[in-house]
Amino acid sequence: MAATPGADTASWRALREPARAYCTSMAAMGARRIAGLIALVLCGATVEGVGIVLLVPLLLLVFGNGVPAGRLGALTRHLVAAVGPGSALSVLVLAFAGLVVLRAVILWRRDRGLIAFSTDLVDRWRGDLVTVLAGASWTRLRALDRGKVEFAITSDVGRLAQGGDRLLRGGMALVQLIVLGAFALSLAPALTLAVLALMALALPFARRLLHAAWRQGAVMTIRGGRRHNAFAEFMAGLKLAKAHEAQDRYAEEFIALSAEIRHSGLAYADMQMRNAQAYQAITALAAALLLLAGIGWLHMAPAVLSALLVLLARLPGPAVNLAQGAQSLVQMLPAVAELIALRQLLIEVQPVPDAPGAVPSPSNLPAALQLSAVRYRHGPHQADVLRGIDLTIGSGEMIALLGPSGGGKTTLGDILIGLIAPDQGMITVDGVPIADADARARWRRQIGYVPQDPFLFDRSLRENLLWAAPQADEAALWDALDQAEAAAFVRALPDGLETRAGDRGSRLSGGERQRLCLARALLRRPRLLVLDEATNALDRVVEQRMLQTLVRLRSRTTLILITHRLPVDLPVDAAYRLSDGHMTEHRA
Structure with a gap:
């Protein structure tokens, strides 16, 4: 944000704009x-x-x-x-x-x-x-x-x-x-x-x-x-x-x-x-x-x-x-x-489209996505993070994105879920271009996302889950917890779903937070599920059970795993390595 001016002559002239804005807001009261x-x-x-x-x-x-x-x-x-x-x-x-x-x-x-x-x-x-x-x-x-x-x-x-x-x-x-x-x-x-x-x-x-x-x-x-x-x-x-x-x-x-x-x-x-x-x-x-x-x-x-x-x-x-x-x-x-x-x-001035942007209709079927010549940079004077990415993901496929830190994996994931728009190129879902801010917003209602840093509100576990799907009933909550391998430890808590998570989930372990975040994403019944290093805080046994859950989810959603390492026994449909903004097919 711009620094507030000091008390000099220029500042007195600068008073006019905030004074005018404040008086206008008062007049708007009626x-x-x-x-x-x-x-x-x-x-x-x-x-x-x-x-x-x-x-x-x-x-x-x-x-x-x-x-x-x-x-x-x-x-x-x-x-x-x-x-x-x-x-x-x-x-x-x-x-x-x-x-x-x-x-x-x-x-x-x-x-x-x-x-x-x-x-x-x-x-x-x-x-x-x-x-x-x-x-x-x-x-x-x-x-x-x-x-x-x-x-x-x-x-x-x-x-x-x-x-x-x-x-x-x-x-x-x-x-x-x-x-x-x-x-x-x-x-x-x-x-x-x-x-x-x-x-x-x-x-x-x-x-x-x-x-x-x-x-x-x-x-x-x-x-x-x-x-x-x-x-x-x-x-x-x-x-x-x-x-x-x-x-x-x-x-x-x-x-x-x-x-x-x-x-x-x-x-x-x-x-x-x-x-x-x-x-x-x-x-x-x-x-x-x-x-x-x-x-x-x-x-x-x-x-x-x-x-x-x-x-x-x-x-x-x-x-x-x-x-x-x-x-x-x-x-x-x-x-x-x-x-x-x-x-x-x-406030970001959006270009006015010639016609309202199309968006894929909500469906129970997993989404099919395609990226064409996608380029992206974080700022006008910075190097491209993504350089001409072409990627096709079929409906219900499980895709892994690998690569070192800073290689562009998370940025590509943000584009896939409609969080940011590419500087160049196009993304389509079910053949429909996601071309403007409104289309991206409506597409985000159909996805689930588990971030690298699992975040929970300082509220009850029930409230944290319902935040993603306010209309979900008790059965849906426990179904999502079961799929995320979180039901057992939640049932073992003295207050169960009424347990407070603490600031950013501080009362729970890293693995417990990640499983709850996965359950929250699954509760949305997403057509696309993106997991950004979602298994990095899990022990080997829990990770194996969660990976088996992901395999079972393939018939319900399209899966994208962003990770540094690919589990050897995970049957992905394709794996790609991102490095220095370029993407190549990964072969084990």
Whole structure:
């Protein structure tokens, strides 16, 4: 994946693409849903402003300081004239309490909507990435850094929730600032403008904070990914590390990366706190000047001045939320850029065929395959791994592919099962060309594959088997286990099929894992079964029984054995040796 850019001028220009992508994903959540959240924010801010302004007549009636001029004073006089001073006070108190309750309900609805929105947004990103990952070609997938992908889909996507929540709250804070500022202007225009001007002195700090937020976001993405990789490698190679007494090196690398992330985070937090304190000092200065000007210069009524102070005291909170929302957005954008890079790396533009690709129809008969002039290389600047391979495999035949490591055996097997496409040449199944990605995908549903490194999920043996054929019943499970010479040891386990396999099958021996992987492949009732060194971890007795099983399978499936050595007593129909990309017929 492309490295996340640093915090320079070019990086600020690079912010546009991830910011645009993120905002587009938010808009895709639905205009009606966003409008509903905005309406709740407006209602909450309006109710809060009305409640604060209502303090003016309430305080006037409590302290008896007279009724001011203007619309608010006229409303107070009308109320007193209609119900009397005592009842007017009760009405105002009840109205104020009602507004407090109404505001609480609105804020509850608003915050619940915000949490649901940000959570759904993250799920949408994560689901999209996993879908793209699942649909990517094997050529793209094997080029990925597994640790980076894991970190991106877990940690980087998770950061979108926090950034999205802060962004939405920042937008709400802007609405609150506008509404509360409008109420303050209605009470004392000149004083409010003066206070807002003093608060604007904090704006020069904003750009510096945004630069720092971008740098911190890049640190979290780049160094956080390296730390995740270090830990993932340590866990994957734990046995090897312990055997070589090298575990301390992994721990030291992990601790060093954690220290770098911690120091960067502390420096960023320190800058945030210093700027927050400076902003609070400016706000306190504005409040002091407001008091002096209101009392000594404008001779404002105490009730009006009190309400104005409450309104202006509410402004710093939304202003801070607005600033934090902007910082969180910028801090999140390096993660968005990394996710975009991952998605672009996985998406492969497929040529549009003139007509839908044909594929051999599912059948109970073993498949017949033919390769014609097949060439393949792993990269544009690498040598050919396969060089003009021609191969014909009849229905129900058993074929052996021999040769040294790196000779192209596994690559040829990947082409035969439709995992990768040849760079040149053609593969046909039952005379039908497997010509595009869709045809390869549909062909893979008809094959069984046992890899060289047998892999089991950390689930029960039953779940591992059903992963290949979810609709299989109990009888089918045990039939496949019997064919793979695995039924006896599974029955001997205390929990039988409910036994957990452990991480990558770590609770089982290598031979047991290979037999279970063979059973899983047989459960699919494949038309083509490819075994890549599938007997290399078996003892001689079990290997002989499994080879006899393979001989019996010839009437049900076409078999391809990829191996370094050919068992002398295995009656294969043909054997071929691959070396340096060329294939020749092997003769014992």
